[in-house]
Amino acid sequence: MSFENIFRQYSWEEVKASIYSKTAADVESALNKPQRDLEDFKALVSPAAAPYLEQMAQLSHLLTLQRFGKVIQMYIPLYLSNECQNICTYCGFSVDNKLPRKTLTNMEIMSEVAFIKEMGYDHVLLVSGEAAKTVGVDYFKNVLSLISPHFSNIAMEVQPLDLEEYQELVPLGLHTVLVYQETYHEEDYKKHHPKGKKSNFSYRLETPDRLGKAGVHKIGLGPLLGLEDWRTDCFFTALHLNYLEKLYWKTKYSISFPRLRPFSGGLEPKVDMSDRELVQLICAYRIFNQEVELALSTRESETFRNNVIKLGITSISAGSKTNPGGYTVAKESLEQFEINDERSPAVIADVIRRQGYEPVWKDWDQCLIM
Amino acid sequence: MLRIADKMFNSRLFTGTGKFSHPELMESALVGSGSELVTVALKRVNVNNAQDDILAHLKHPHINLLPNTSGVRTAKEAVFAAQLAREALETNWLKLEIHPDPKYLMPDPIETLKAAEELVRLGFVVLPYIHADPVLCKRLEEVGVSAVMPLGSPIGSNKGLKSIDFLEIIIEQSKVPVIIDAGIGSPSDAAKAMEIGADAVLVNTAIAVSDNPVQMARAFKLAVEAGRMAFEAKLAKPVKHAEASSPLTAFLD
Numbered sequence: 001m002s003f004e005n006i007f008r009q010y011s012w013e014e015v016k017a018s019i020y021s022k023t024a025a026d027v028e029s030a031l032n033k034p035q036r037d038l039e040d041f042k043a044l045v046s047p048a049a050a051p052y053l054e055q056m057a058q059l060s061h062l063l064t065l066q067r068f069g070k071v072i073q074m075y076i077p078l079y080l081s082n083e084c085q086n087i088c089t090y091c092g093f094s095v096d097n098k099l100p101r102k103t104l105t106n107m108e109i110m111s112e113v114a115f116i117k118e119m120g121y122d123h124v125l126l127v128s129g130e131a132a133k134t135v136g137v138d139y140f141k142n143v144l145s146l147i148s149p150h151f152s153n154i155a156m157e158v159q160p161l162d163l164e165e166y167q168e169l170v171p172l173g174l175h176t177v178l179v180y181q182e183t184y185h186e187e188d189y190k191k192h193h194p195k196g197k198k199s200n201f202s203y204r205l206e207t208p209d210r211l212g213k214a215g216v217h218k219i220g221l222g223p224l225l226g227l228e229d230w231r232t233d234c235f236f237t238a239l240h241l242n243y244l245e246k247l248y249w250k251t252k253y254s255i256s257f258p259r260l261r262p263f264s265g266g267l268e269p270k271v272d273m274s275d276r277e278l279v280q281l282i283c284a285y286r287i288f289n290q291e292v293e294l295a296l297s298t299r300e301s302e303t304f305r306n307n308v309i310k311l312g313i314t315s316i317s318a319g320s321k322t323n324p325g326g327y328t329v330a331k332e333s334l335e336q337f338e339i340n341d342e343r344s345p346a347v348i349a350d351v352i353r354r355q356g357y358e359p360v361w362k363d364w365d366q367c368l369i370m
Numbered sequence: 371m372l373r374i375a376d377k378m379f380n381s382r383l384f385t386g387t388g389k390f391s392h393p394e395l396m397e398s399a400l401v402g403s404g405s406e407l408v409t410v411a412l413k414r415v416n417v418n419n420a421q422d423d424i425l426a427h428l429k430h431p432h433i434n435l436l437p438n439t440s441g442v443r444t445a446k447e448a449v450f451a452a453q454l455a456r457e458a459l460e461t462n463w464l465k466l467e468i469h470p471d472p473k474y475l476m477p478d479p480i481e482t483l484k485a486a487e488e489l490v491r492l493g494f495v496v497l498p499y500i501h502a503d504p505v506l507c508k509r510l511e512e513v514g515v516s517a518v519m520p521l522g523s524p525i526g527s528n529k530g531l532k533s534i535d536f537l538e539i540i541i542e543q544s545k546v547p548v549i550i551d552a553g554i555g556s557p558s559d560a561a562k563a564m565e566i567g568a569d570a571v572l573v574n575t576a577i578a579v580s581d582n583p584v585q586m587a588r589a590f591k592l593a594v595e596a597g598r599m600a601f602e603a604k605l606a607k608p609v610k611h612a613e614a615s616s617p618l619t620a621f622l623d
Contacts, residue, residue, distance in 0.1 A: 069391075
């Protein structure tokens, strides 16, 4: 049994039609319940919920406050490599993007680490493209051993790995793995990923199952918003979350909601998602699930980020570079996407404080991974 | 006064350090609460940094630190974390928290009992966070814990004393102090906990996330004092109706 079995019971078109047929009464019913199910989630992301945005925001704010308190976790990406054998039509690292590639050496990694630590960070997210020969599990094992003395919490957003590989990485200090499905629309997925290991939709879809079995502490989910109808994609994310929570009950979950960003040589989003709709989505996730962590990256603009801190977000990055060596050793290397909020972590921390929240730099300890 | 292991406490309100919007606000609230035992998550503090934001604001002579093992999932991890906490925070007191379920943070009774036994053997003063399970409380007492900390309702839920029937059994049977932890959402919940005979309560979320944590901390202080006074003065039991004449036993007069 894996998520694929559940997933195959649903039809994209039927789910989409069901979301678009939700009414104001469905939205009101969802808002007034003590616990919400997947049908309620559909109502909350449906066009019918648009007039209820302020009410949703207030509820989302309160639910987040009660569960997480007045704190925002700070994290930063560390790009290790932009080598990649996949074609992803929306990504700067795509193999058909004929630009020089870079994979950081130990010395370069430590230089980046020193810079990141200087900014105050203690939670780091390792990112790479997919180039299994040069940036495979042995590379990651080396990186984890190298950097785990310097960070309290290490997350990874790299290619999906096998169960045994995750089992090797977890004891080396790997706390969290983010694996974004990009889209749950299978035909569209194949269109956007025509070449490379990533073209295997099912292998990616079942990655969170492998992570759950490997005992990783936190699993991050999320589609890339802009490839397909976001409401339907996010319903499947919620379905995935529900499934995982019941089966891998010792694992924490987080959701991200990256909107497509421009990069050198990229495609235009098929679906434009407005700020208003993104706020609706953030609130819908929170109202649906009080415990899930919601992460906000520097893909979003200053104004947007300033204003959504109180709406349900639990973690935020700042000062990020999306290219390997971007902090110190190779500032001009190929980046994955253009960031939208260039403010430093210190400035963002002040923005957070001014809203009555505490930026938290450390909320884990390597001694808790055995 | 309340005695736990070798320490005496004037205040029966224990507090936590999470969820506050600012370390200075946390400090003012905790000082205002009069709390003498304050729990700190090992995972939140930077033990290598003397200027750690949380620890730096807890340096008051009357505040004792109670490190907790939040984040561990097994007895083995808890014992390891406890030893680090003892070394780093220079106290052998420990709030033993093993909640492998990150959604509702429900304590694992089996791992908790195992860890408690080992930690007592290693010389810790162990205060385990547990479900309101009277048998588990007796088992923990038998392995030598210094107090038990049954929950009123899920952590952070502000739902009050949902487990009250079981808490009353625990209080009736316990030979070690009973600290009601988790779920206490309002001063009236705290007062109720004290009225039914709890030795202390631990409150965090309800203070930290209120609009005015300093004032809320003081409200809890007063409620805990009032509840304890009422308990000591022996509350009259509620009766449904006035005492009737005795039709069944009048013939004995």
